[in-house]
Amino acid sequence: MGRRPPNQMTARRVETLKDGVWGDGGNLWITVRGRSRLWSFRYLSPTTGKRREMGLGPYPDVSLAEARDAAADARRTLRQSVDPLERREAAQAEARRETGLTFGTVAERYIKEQTPGWRDPRLPGIWTSSLERLAHPHIGDKTVGAIETEDVLAVLRPIWASKTETADRVRGRIERILDYAKTHGWREGENPARWRGHLSNILPKPSSVTTVEHRAAVDRKDIGKVMVALSSSQGIAAKAVRFACLTAARSGEVRGAVWSEVDLKGKVWVVPAERMKMAREHRVPLPEGALAILQDVLLLRDQEAGDLVFPGQKRGKPLSDVALSKALHLAAETKAVTVHGLRSTFRDWAAEETDYPREVAEMALAHAIGDKVEAAYRRGDLFEKRRQMMDEWECWVSEPSRTAGD
Incomplete structure (x- = not known):
């Protein structure tokens, strides 16, 4: 308790106080700044020994009598060697945890808030789909503050060995969502989905239980046959696939291309x-x-509707990734290949069939240079070397049939 006994003020005096800090006794104070009057309780923390101040609210929303009751409650807490501010913060955190927010609800909020910052428009759907399939059946309806290590393991263990890359991505997504929940005060404690120093003590390293999952790619010996089949189609999706192959570009880069870039x-x-x-x-x-393909699609140019190089069926909308996949599957006569895998086909060709340095092919694929020293010294983009390489790549894919001895 403060040195001055409590109840030194009157309601009338509170109304007439001038700017300054005034005490009612018993550690209760009121700070006056113009029309602002704020109650606070000042004390020495029994846990740290430091001076602390706990706000009790503004006057007249909190009357003199209510402020005295709050101060009396805080003094009783101090007599129990408990810090009243810590007690209040713990009670507020508990109240937030008891709001009933489930992991599924928090995941939905997280994805919605992060979406504007994600450059890939597919990410919200990818996150939602993976969580709905793999995480929500185990923890989707569980209160986010109650999720523990065993809950996370219930998600990961069934797929850790068979779908390790997918499992590790889901683990990372769960970790970020739980961090988001903790920041909002909806849960406390360590993150049970954290890998380093936590799940790494339970599950084997991803690299030790699986090999790298490569994108399904057309064999470099068969790419010519596939390109011929694509050429026989008049569909714009087939043209986009051919363009992606000839440029070693990603599907999204091709589908989003506009004429001002060309x-x-x-x-x-x-x-x-x-x-x-x-x-x-x-x-x-x-x-x-590639230039011939552009000349073909130039007839479809619509400058008032996005000016897309490869427009989709809906005006102003690009082709979908599914449309390109269907065109490739039809040409390859199998669904066991992907459009992204054409980049692997190109990389295999560059490594196995040419003498171009590795960095030339890596720059053609717009990959980051792994060595920081090498990246610092190489300021150019090897454009002319890449032009020569892409011309040779075009010659390769234009040959409809090859054998292992070619």
Whole structure:
């Protein structure tokens, strides 16, 4: 208790106080700044020995009598060697945990809030789908503050060995959602989905239980046959797949391409940084086959509806990834290949069939240079070397049939 006994003020005096800090006794104070009057309780913390101040609310919302009751309650707490501010914060945290927010609800909020910052428009759907399939059956309806290590393991153990890459991604998503919940005060304690120093003590390392999952790719010996089949189709999706193959570009980069990025005379396509995975502008040399495709689709140009190079069926909308996949599956006569896998086909060709240095092929794929020293010294993008390589790549994919001895 403070040195001054409590109940030194009157309601009338509180009304007439001038600017300053005034005491009612018993550790109860009121700070006056103009029309503002704020109650507070000042004390020495029994746990740290430091001076602390706990706000009790503004006057007249909190009357003199109510402020005295709050101060008396705080003094009783101090007599029990408990810090009243810590007690109140713990009670508030408990109240937040008891709101009944489930993991599924919090996951939905997290995805919604993060979506504007994700450059890949597919990510919200990917996150939602993976969580609904793999996490929600185990923890979707569980209160987010009650999720523990065994709950996370119930999600991961069934797929850790068989679908390790997917399982690790889901683990990371659960971890970020639980961190989000903790920041909001909906849960406390360590994150049970954290890998380092926690789940790493229970589950084997991802690299020790699985091999790298490569994208299903057309064999470099068969790519010519597939390109011929694509050429026989008049569909714009087939043209987009051919263009992606000839440029070794990602599906999203091709589908989102607009005519302002293309220089037909200079034979170059410049993909801006905001559309690149590595967030760096990427210059793509265009071989003759790619230019021919652009001339074909130029007739479809609609400058008032997005000016897309490869427009979809709905005006102003790009082709879907599914449309490109269907065109490739039809041409390859199998669903066991992906459009992204065409980049692997190109990389295999560059490594096995040419003498181009590794970094030339990596730059053609717009990959980051792994060695930091090498990246610092290489300021150019090897454009002319890449142009020569892409011309040779076009010759390779234009040959409809090859054998292992070719």
